[in-house]
Amino acid sequence: MTAGTVVLLRHARTAYNASLRLQGQIDIPLDDVGRWQAAEGGAALASSHRATRIVSSDLGRARETADAYADALGGASVAADARLRERGFGEWEGLTGAELHERWPEEYAAWRLGAEPTGAGAETKAAVAARTAEAVTEHAADLDEDATLVVVSHGAAISLAVTALLGLDPSTWRGLVGMHNVHWSHLHRAGEEAHPAWRLVAHNVGAGYPLDRWQAGPDWNLEPGPKSA
Template identity: 70%
Template sequence: MTARTVVLLRHGRTSYNASMRLQGQVDIPLDEVGRWQAAQGAAALVTSHRATRIVSSDLGRAADTAAAYAELVGVPVETDPRLRERSFGRWEGLTADEIAERWPDEHAEWRRGGEPRGVGAETKVEVAERTAGAVREHAEGLEGDECLVVVSHGAAISLAITGLLELDATAWRGISGMHNVHWSHLHRSAPGAVPGWRLVAHNVGAGYPLDRWQAGPHADLEPEPKSA
C-alpha cells in the first residue's frame, strides 16, 4: 500500500532568507521570525492534515520546522538527507548581485532556467530524482488512508513535485516557488493512472497576508479570516 496523501512543507525563515542569500545546503538555523512561522504554520496545517509519518531534511531549519508540527500530532520526526535543498556549490551564501558580478554568464543562464555549469551545483534532474525518490519510498511504508508530511526546502520541493508528476525537470518550470512554512498537497492517483500523483494544492499557508507573515511575531496582527 501507499499513502494517499503527501504534504510537502517548506521550512521557516532564516537570516539568509531575510537577506536574500542563496542557502543551498548551508546548515543555517531558523531566525526569530522563522520559529514563529513554524509554530503558526504547524497550528494551521494540523487542522487539515494530521500526519501518520513525518520525514524531514536533516538540515536544522527543516528539522526544527518539522518538530513544531510533530509536537502537535504526537509523531516523531525522521530525517533523510535526500530531502536536503539543492546544492549550489560555490554560490551558496551569496546574494544574486554577488553571483552576477562574479559569474555573469552562468548567472544569466540560471535566470533563464538553465543550469549553472562549472560552480559545483546539482542539476535539476539530480535533485528531482533524489527528492521524488525519497518521497515515494517513505509513502510506500504507509497504508492507503494515512498521511505523510515531508519537510524540505523551496527548490527541493518544486523539483520533487516535478518528479512526482513525471515532468521534465530540465525544461519544465510550471511550479512557482513556495513561501516559508507553506505547503503543497499531493494525492495518489488510481492504480495504473499516469502520472502516479496529482497536485491538489500548492503554496498554502496559515492565512496571513505575505507582508504580515514576513513581519513576524512582533507585528501584533491576527491572520485575516479565510473566506468560506
C-alpha cells in the first residue's frame, strides 16, 4: 500500500527570502510576514487537505511552517527528516544575485540557464531529487491508499522531488515554475504498475491572496493613519 495523495508544501518567508538571498541549507527562522503566511497558508491547506501524516525538513523555517499547519488541524504531530532539506549551494549560500554575478559571473550566468554551479560546491540536481523523492516515497509507503501525506520542504527541493516522482530527468527537465512561500503541489498515486507512479494534480497553489498582498503580509490592507497637525 501507499498513500493515495501527497502534498508538498514550501515553507513561509524568511528575511533571506525578503532580501532575495540564496538560502540553501542555512538555518534561519521565519520573519514576521512568514509567521503570518504560515498561519494563513496552514489554515487554507487544512481546509482542503487533512494530513494522515506530516513530515518536515529539519530546518527551522520548514518546521515552523509545518507546526502552523499542524495547529490548524488541531495539534497533529510532525516528524522531521533531513533528506527533505533544501538543496545545498556551498559558497553561494547567503548571497544575493548581484553578489553572485560579481564573484562568479560566468558560472552564475550558466546557472540561470539551468547549469550546475558545481564550482561553488553545490549539490547536483540529481542528488537532491534522489534524496527528496526517496524520503517522500518511504513516508508514503506504509499509509493506506485513502491517506494523505503532507511534506513541508523548500522551493528547489520540492521542484526536484516532483520532477523525479513524475519520472522525469531532474538534471535537464525544468518544466515547473518555482513555488511561492506557503504554496503547495498536489500529487495523486497512479494505478497499479503505472508509469510514472504519480500524477501532478495541482502546482503552486496557495491561500488565495493576490501575490503582492501575500508578500506584503498582514498589514497590506491597513489604511494610512491620520496625519499629525
